[in-house]
Amino acid sequence: MMTLMLVAMVVLLLLGFPMMIPLIVAALIGFYMMFDGFGQMNTFIQQMMGGIRPAALIAVPMFILAADIMTRGQSASRLINMVMAFIGHIKGGLAVSTATSCTLFGAVSGSTQATVVAVGSPLRPRMLKAGYKDSFTLALIINASDIAFLIPPSIGMIIYGVISGTSIGELFIAGIGPGLLILAMFSAYCIAYAIINKVPTEPKASWKERLTAVQQALWPLGFPVIIVGGIYGGVFSPTEAAAACVLYAVVLEFIVFRSLKLMDIYRIAKSTGLITAVVFILVAVGNGFSWIISFAQIPQAILGGLGINEAGPTGVLIAIAVAFFIACMFVDPIVVILVLTPIFAPAIAGTGLDPVLVGVLITLMVAIGSATPPFGCDIFTAIAIFKRPYWEVIRGTPPFVLMLVLAAALIIIFPQIALFLRDLAFR
Amino acid sequence: MKDDLPAAHRSALPGLLGIVDTAISKTEAVILALGVLLMALNTIANVVGRFVFGESLFFAEEINRILIVMITFAGIGYAARHGRHIRMSALYDALPVEVRRYLMITIAFFTSAVMFFLCWFAIGYIQSVHGTGRVLPALSIPVYLMYLWVPLGFIVTGVQYFMTGVKNILSRDVYLSTHVLDGYEDSEQEV
Amino acid sequence: ACGGDKDTETASATAGAAGQNWRYAHEEFEGDVQDVFAQKFREYIEANSPHTVQVFRFGELGESDDIMEQTQAGILQFVNQSPGFTGSLIPEAQIFFIPYLLPVEDEQIVEFFRSSVAINEMFTELYAEQGLELLTMYPEGEMVVTADTPVRSPEDFRGKNIRTMTNPLLAETYRAFGATPTPLAWGEVYGGLQTNIIQGQENPIFWIQSGGLYEVSPNLIFTGHGQFTTAMMANQAFFNGLSAEDQQLVRDATAHAFDYITEYVPGLGDRMLEKILEASDQVTVTRLTAEERQAFMDRAPQVEARFIEMTGERGAALLEQFKADLEAVVGE
Numbered sequence: 001m002m003t004l005m006l007v008a009m010v011v012l013l014l015l016g017f018p019m020m021i022p023l024i025v026a027a028l029i030g031f032y033m034m035f036d037g038f039g040q041m042n043t044f045i046q047q048m049m050g051g052i053r054p055a056a057l058i059a060v061p062m063f064i065l066a067a068d069i070m071t072r073g074q075s076a077s078r079l080i081n082m083v084m085a086f087i088g089h090i091k092g093g094l095a096v097s098t099a100t101s102c103t104l105f106g107a108v109s110g111s112t113q114a115t116v117v118a119v120g121s122p123l124r125p126r127m128l129k130a131g132y133k134d135s136f137t138l139a140l141i142i143n144a145s146d147i148a149f150l151i152p153p154s155i156g157m158i159i160y161g162v163i164s165g166t167s168i169g170e171l172f173i174a175g176i177g178p179g180l181l182i183l184a185m186f187s188a189y190c191i192a193y194a195i196i197n198k199v200p201t202e203p204k205a206s207w208k209e210r211l212t213a214v215q216q217a218l219w220p221l222g223f224p225v226i227i228v229g230g231i232y233g234g235v236f237s238p239t240e241a242a243a244a245c246v247l248y249a250v251v252l253e254f255i256v257f258r259s260l261k262l263m264d265i266y267r268i269a270k271s272t273g274l275i276t277a278v279v280f281i282l283v284a285v286g287n288g289f290s291w292i293i294s295f296a297q298i299p300q301a302i303l304g305g306l307g308i309n310e311a312g313p314t315g316v317l318i319a320i321a322v323a324f325f326i327a328c329m330f331v332d333p334i335v336v337i338l339v340l341t342p343i344f345a346p347a348i349a350g351t352g353l354d355p356v357l358v359g360v361l362i363t364l365m366v367a368i369g370s371a372t373p374p375f376g377c378d379i380f381t382a383i384a385i386f387k388r389p390y391w392e393v394i395r396g397t398p399p400f401v402l403m404l405v406l407a408a409a410l411i412i413i414f415p416q417i418a419l420f421l422r423d424l425a426f427r
Numbered sequence: 428m429k430d431d432l433p434a435a436h437r438s439a440l441p442g443l444l445g446i447v448d449t450a451i452s453k454t455e456a457v458i459l460a461l462g463v464l465l466m467a468l469n470t471i472a473n474v475v476g477r478f479v480f481g482e483s484l485f486f487a488e489e490i491n492r493i494l495i496v497m498i499t500f501a502g503i504g505y506a507a508r509h510g511r512h513i514r515m516s517a518l519y520d521a522l523p524v525e526v527r528r529y530l531m532i533t534i535a536f537f538t539s540a541v542m543f544f545l546c547w548f549a550i551g552y553i554q555s556v557h558g559t560g561r562v563l564p565a566l567s568i569p570v571y572l573m574y575l576w577v578p579l580g581f582i583v584t585g586v587q588y589f590m591t592g593v594k595n596i597l598s599r600d601v602y603l604s605t606h607v608l609d610g611y612e613d614s615e616q617e618v
Numbered sequence: 619a620c621g622g623d624k625d626t627e628t629a630s631a632t633a634g635a636a637g638q639n640w641r642y643a644h645e646e647f648e649g650d651v652q653d654v655f656a657q658k659f660r661e662y663i664e665a666n667s668p669h670t671v672q673v674f675r676f677g678e679l680g681e682s683d684d685i686m687e688q689t690q691a692g693i694l695q696f697v698n699q700s701p702g703f704t705g706s707l708i709p710e711a712q713i714f715f716i717p718y719l720l721p722v723e724d725e726q727i728v729e730f731f732r733s734s735v736a737i738n739e740m741f742t743e744l745y746a747e748q749g750l751e752l753l754t755m756y757p758e759g760e761m762v763v764t765a766d767t768p769v770r771s772p773e774d775f776r777g778k779n780i781r782t783m784t785n786p787l788l789a790e791t792y793r794a795f796g797a798t799p800t801p802l803a804w805g806e807v808y809g810g811l812q813t814n815i816i817q818g819q820e821n822p823i824f825w826i827q828s829g830g831l832y833e834v835s836p837n838l839i840f841t842g843h844g845q846f847t848t849a850m851m852a853n854q855a856f857f858n859g860l861s862a863e864d865q866q867l868v869r870d871a872t873a874h875a876f877d878y879i880t881e882y883v884p885g886l887g888d889r890m891l892e893k894i895l896e897a898s899d900q901v902t903v904t905r906l907t908a909e910e911r912q913a914f915m916d917r918a919p920q921v922e923a924r925f926i927e928m929t930g931e932r933g934a935a936l937l938e939q940f941k942a943d944l945e946a947v948v949g950e
């Protein structure tokens with residue numbers, strides 16, 4: 001049954017069917033074989049509804065909406081200008097500030113695709129003008145946006161937390177260490193790349209220009225304050241912080257900056273609704289798909305066959321890393337977390353691994369996989385937004401993927417990279 | 428997220444059908460936008476209620492549950508109309524135009540059939556939930572009402588894909604939806 | 619892997635064949651009370667018949683309402699759902715949220731569940747209307763409140779946001795107690811306590827231990843206001859289709875698990891409290907005196923009124939029978 005489901009999925013996916021179809025058809029095959037016909041298909045619909053029920057999912061449309069308002073208005077570019085004013089003149093500074101901007105924006109949006117759009121759109125032209133190759137620029141934007149997944153808030157972590165029953169607050173704080181580690185690795189690579197390829201620098205900004213840039217960014221700096229301060233100050237739950245960001249973005253762009261008109265909110269909300277729908281329909285059918293997998297006890301069969309339960313903590317972590325990495329090269333990261341997390345749950349519980357460490361590793365692997373050829377979804381986001389051919393978008397990615405895999409290995413070997421801040425805050 | 432959707436969508440269908448189609452499209456758009464804004468408002472109101480009035484809105488979570496079903500199932504039809512469903516097009520893009528057109532006809536009709544198939548079971552599911560009399564605990568609204576969007580969304584999406592299939596049979600170009608031409612300049616946007 | 623599953627599926631459709639595979643889902647994690655109950659049930663069935671039982675834990679087949687619907691649809695044969703969650707299906711089941719209605723003393727509560735007419739007759743009918751054969755109800759332990767400060771009176775609750783499930787009657791209880799009921803998804807409870815969005819919550823002690831809630835909400839208050847009650851049932855069409863022999867087998871297995879769990883739960887509470895006190899020296903334990911309890915009990919009628927408002931005459935009759943059953947147990 002599993003083989004038939006997998007073959008159907010891969011074939012339909014490769015042929016370019018809308019991504020919900022491979023998931024639905026695989027589930028239909030499962031239901032048909034399990035129940036000798038379609039008599040129990042009501043349960044598939046029930047599980048689709050169950051997939052979009054968790055309250056924490058509300059954060060997704062809220063952050064997309066906030067990010068969209070910021071990008072169409074001035075908040076996003078003001079934040080970028082501020083970062084540029086300080087490190088634009090350093091060798092590789094523009095590239096480093098692009099990576100840093102992705103991290104900053106990631107702190108606000110929580111979504112890698114939103115970060116590709118929001119940071120990539122204004123910064124890519126500036127990098128091309130400064131003399132960086134397009135393949136390097138695209139690869140940097142795509143991969144640096146992975147950090148958005150690790151720095152709180154993170155949609156991936158919210159979903160993992162909901163399914164696995166892990167504290168979302170702990171996951172958030174544990175993501176910061178690995179996020180900064182990757183930022184440091186990318187920055188080092190950017191500087192080396194700029195030196196080797198003799199990329200010219202921007203003129204150094206004067207302190208007066210820097211002051212102006214900071215002043216310009218004062219209001220938008222309220223976003224990280226709302227999220228971090230609001231959540232840790234006991235004002236908001238993560239979901240509510242997302243809605244508060246929307247309110248703040250509306251106030252900034254419509255009243256303070258007057259960069260958007262009232263009718264724009266209708267168009268932006270419509271676009272957010274559309275993006276939410278195409279993602280959530282996959283969350284829904286992904287849940288129906290994982291139900292039949294779970295009901296047929298397929299994960300137990302596969303894991304029993306591979307002997308993962310006997311592999312020990314490190315073995316389980318490596319198995320998780322590989323499985324999530326490979327799966328995300330093919331399927332939407334949210335769907336991957338939804339489908340695979342319950343499958344590994346017994347092995348995680350059996351080895352006594354810290355679910356927060358597992359969550360951070362899963363989040364990282366999901367982020368890497370979604371930026372990795374052949375099928376990472378960030379690549380297609382970039383293809384669609386920047387309108388560049390497939391090959392050019394992926395050509396520069398291998399060094400970045402290598403660095404990310406190295407980061408994953410470091411987290412497995414030194415769990416304290418992730419757990420240090422968590423233990424400091426919660427233990 | 429940057430590309431704006433067309434402000435108004437005029438139907439590719441003739442006469443009365445076209446008017447109905449345009450009306451459905453506009454309704455979907457309004458539902459999407461209102462759904463998202465209401466969700467933001469509802470969530471913020473809960474925070475305000477808790478802090479200013481010392482009383483949480485008990486129904487806030489249930490309202491968001493209703494809205495998310497509404498947004499998702501109004502949105503899938505709208506996404507089909509604008510050729511915006513997420514797909515993995517690497518291999519597909521490498522194929523010659525004529526092959527792509529035949530493939531798109533297959534994709535459209537097959538997807539359409541799957542949507543109608545699911546619509547049938549969605550109706551069955553609603554009937555069974557209706558039969559149990561289950562209600563949302565805080566709002567005391569019957570649960571099945573919240574799911575009425577589901578079969579509607581499947582029907583609208585199924586019809587859209589069916590029309591896309593017809594359009595590709597009639598045309599020499601390849602269309603992602605009834606009015607979105609395949610190709611990078613007009614491409615669908617992955618999200 | 620699935621060829622075999624399909625065969626057993628067909629076998630269970632033609633009841634009476636040698637060995638059937640029964641599916642049983644509950645709402646808790648591995649090793650929790652409902653899981654222990656399910657495993658005891660499974661052991662008995664598998665030791666005394668050719669049948670097998672597959673146990674599904676929380677989330678494996680969906681949430682509480684999902685597994686209930688799947689049981690009603692006949693995909694699952696057995697389900698364990700707490701009446702608190704059943705409230706959306708059977709409003710009367712919310713009676714277990716009325717404070718100080720059930721005794722919290724161990725012997726009394728077991729005797730109550732064994733002898734109660736309300737539970738063994740009236741609830742059986744309510745479940746039967748939904749196509750469910752109620753096999754047993756059993757207590758999982760006293761509800762314990764945790765908060766940022768010790769609480770001894772309704773005045774101490776003032777201004778505290780206490781997390782409750784999205785349930786109007788439970789909310790009414792905490793409102794009556796003087797607190798501000800605050801609905802929050804369970805995934806956000808630990809973080810909410812940590813960051814002080816909420817100042818307290820209620821759960822049986824084994825959840826407070828396994829969820830680490832005492833780390834962020836260290837003051838345990840034994841108010842004695844409620845027992846976390848749960849119900850185990852079968853799909854009625856499936857149950858009626860069983861041979862008389864198998865029906866008796868199921869009832870015996872249920873009784874076997876019930877006997878085990880009523881021994882297990884009281885000790886569990888003490889063990890978990892011990893573990894908590896070992897793990898943290900910030901934890902305080904407050905047990906209300908009879909006098910202090912009375913201040914909370916005096917506020918129960920407000921909740922009873924709300925219950926009757928929600929459930930009408932049937933609810934009122936049920937409440938009356940509950941009180942009569944309780945009288946019989948406590949009076950002895």
Ligand code: NA
Binds near residue numbers: 108111148150152153
């Ligand atoms: Na983030």
Ligand code: NA
Binds near residue numbers: 112143368370378
């Ligand atoms: Na990414």
